Amino acid sequence: MIVGVPKEIKNHEYRVGMVPGSVRELTNHGHQVIVETNAGLGIGFSDQDYINVGASIQKNAAEVFASADMIVKVKEPQAVERAMLREGQILFTYLHLAPDLPQTEDLIKSKAICIAYETVTDNQGGLPLLAPMSEVAGRMSIQAGAQALEKSNAGRGMLLGGVPGVAPAKVVIIGGGMVGNNAAQMAVGMGAEVVILDRNVNVLRRLDAQFGNKIKTVYSTAEALEEHVLEADLVIGGVLVAGAAAPKLVTAEHIKNMKAGSAIVDVAIDQGGCIATSKATTHADPTFIVDDVVHYCVANMPGAVPLTSTFALNNATLPFIINLANKGYKEALLSDQNFLNGLNVINGKITCASVAENLGFEFVDPKVALA
Numbered sequence: 245m246i247v248g249v250p251k252e253i254k255n256h257e258y259r260v261g262m263v264p265g266s267v268r269e270l271t272n273h274g275h276q277v278i279v280e281t282n283a284g285l286g287i288g289f290s291d292q293d294y295i296n297v298g299a300s301i302q303k304n305a306a307e308v309f310a311s312a313d314m315i316v317k318v319k320e321p322q323a324v325e326r327a328m329l330r331e332g333q334i335l336f337t338y339l340h341l342a343p344d345l346p347q348t349e350d351l352i353k354s355k356a357i358c359i360a361y362e363t364v365t366d367n368q369g370g371l372p373l374l375a376p377m378s379e380v381a382g383r384m385s386i387q388a389g390a391q392a393l394e395k396s397n398a399g400r401g402m403l404l405g406g407v408p409g410v411a412p413a414k415v416v417i418i419g420g421g422m423v424g425n426n427a428a429q430m431a432v433g434m435g436a437e438v439v440i441l442d443r444n445v446n447v448l449r450r451l452d453a454q455f456g457n458k459i460k461t462v463y464s465t466a467e468a469l470e471e472h473v474l475e476a477d478l479v480i481g482g483v484l485v486a487g488a489a490a491p492k493l494v495t496a497e498h499i500k501n502m503k504a505g506s507a508i509v510d511v512a513i514d515q516g517g518c519i520a521t522s523k524a525t526t527h528a529d530p531t532f533i534v535d536d537v538v539h540y541c542v543a544n545m546p547g548a549v550p551l552t553s554t555f556a557l558n559n560a561t562l563p564f565i566i567n568l569a570n571k572g573y574k575e576a577l578l579s580d581q582n583f584l585n586g587l588n589v590i591n592g593k594i595t596c597a598s599v600a601e602n603l604g605f606e607f608v609d610p611k612v613a614l615a
C-alpha cells in the first residue's frame with residue numbers, strides 16, 4: 245500500500261502523522277511511504293531522516309494526496325485538504341465530526357473511507373487512540389489554567405498552590421476520565437484544592453483509590469456542578485460521550501455568576517465544548533473573556549508540545565496503521581469490532597451512530613456499509 249503523510253496545516257500544529265521510526269516499520273513490511281517535505285521539521289525531523297528509513301519526499305500536499313492509498317494525519321482535514329480526498333482513499337486521523345457539519349458534508353461528498361482515532365475503542369471501555377492526547381491535554385490544562393489566572397492575562401492574580409498562610413486555588417474538574425485524571429495529577433502536584441465531578445461512580449471510585457484525600461470526588465448532578473463551579477477559581481471541562489457533541493454542563497448564567505478573574509479551560513472543545521460560552525480558539529490567540537471569566541478553548545492543545553505528543557500518538561496509532569496497510573481496510577475493520585468503531589464515514593454514508601444523531605444524518609451499520 246502507498247501511505248501518505250502530509251504536513252499538518254492547522255494553526256501552530258507541529259505534530260506529524262508518522263515519525264521516521266513508524267515509517268521504518270511500514271517500509272519493513274514492504275509498504276511505500278510518501279511524506280510531504282518538512283512534515284516533521286517542527287519536531288526536528290528532516291526530509292533526510294525520512295529518506296533514511298525508506299520514505300520518498302513530495303514537494304506539496306496535493307502530490308501526497310494524489311498518490312496515496314491511505315492518508316495518515318493528526319488533526320481533522322481542513323477544507324483545502326478535504327478537497328483533495330478521493331473515492332476509495334483511506335483517511336486515518338482525528339475527525340471530531342459531531343460538532344462539525346461542514347467537515348462531515350465534505351467527507352460524505354469525498355466518498356473516502358474516514359476512520360477517526362477518537363472513536364476507536366478497546367475491551368476495557370477506553371478510547372486507546374484518544375487517550376495519549378487526553379493525557380497531554382489534561383496535564384497541559386493546568387499549566388494553561390495557571391497562566392490564565394495570572395493578572396496580566398486578566399485572571400484573578402492567584403497562584404494555584406497558594407503559599408504558607410494563603411489558601412490555594414480551587415480547581416474544579418468536570419469529567420474524571422483521561423483528561424480529568426491527568427489534570428488532577430498536575431493540580432494536586434501544584435498544591436491546589438481539587439474537586440472532580442463525574443456521573444460514573446466507578447470513575448469516582450478509581451479516582452478516590454488513586455488520590456485518597458488529596459482530592460474530593462463529587463457525583464455530577466446539576467446542583468452539585470453549580471455549587472462547585474460558582475466556588476471555583478479554575479474549571480477544567482473534560483467530559484466526553486464518545487463520538488457525540490459534548491453536553492453543555494456549565495451555562496452562560498453560571499459563567500456570569502463565577503468570580504471575576506476566574507478561568508475555564510474547556511478541553512472538550514474539540515467535541516464542541518461542555519461550557520456554553522466556549523468557542524474554539526487557536527494557540528496564536530488562545531483566550532478570550534466572557535463576563536470577566538478567562539476562557540481557554542484551544543482545540544489542538546497537544547500541538548503546543550508536539551515532540552511529546554507525536555511520539556505518544558504514534559505509540560498508539562502504529563499497530564492500527566500497520567494493520568490497515570497489511571490487511572486493507574475491509575479485513576482490518578471487519579476482524580476487529582473495536583477498530584470498526586473508528587469508522588465514521590464510508591462511501592458517502594455515516595457509520596458512527598452519535599455523529600448521525602447529532603447532525604441529523606441517516607446512520608448506516610458499518611458492517612452493512614463495508615459489505
Ligand SMILES: NC(=O)C1=CN([C@@H]2O[C@H](COP(=O)(O)OP(=O)(O)OC[C@H]3O[C@@H](n4cnc5c(N)ncnc54)[C@H](O)[C@@H]3O)[C@@H](O)[C@H]2O)C=CC1
Nearest residue numbers: 377378381419421422423442443464483484512543544545
Ligand atoms: N482540546 C484538545 O486539544 C483535546 C481535547 N480532548 C477532548 O477532551 C475530552 C475528554 O476526553 P477523555 O478524558 O479522553 O474522555 P474519557 O472518556 O476518558 O472521560 C470523559 C469522562 O466524562 C464523564 N462524563 C460524561 N458525561 C458527563 C456528565 N454529564 N457529567 C460529568 N461527567 C461526565 C465520563 O463518565 C468520563 O469519565 C474529549 O472531548 C476529548 O476529545 C482530548 C485531547 C485533546
Ligand SMILES: CC(=O)C(=O)O
Nearest residue numbers: 377514543544545546
Ligand atoms: C484529540 C485532539 O483533538 C488533539 O489531539 O488535537
Ligand SMILES: [Mg+2]
Nearest residue numbers: 500501502504
Ligand atoms: Mg462574574
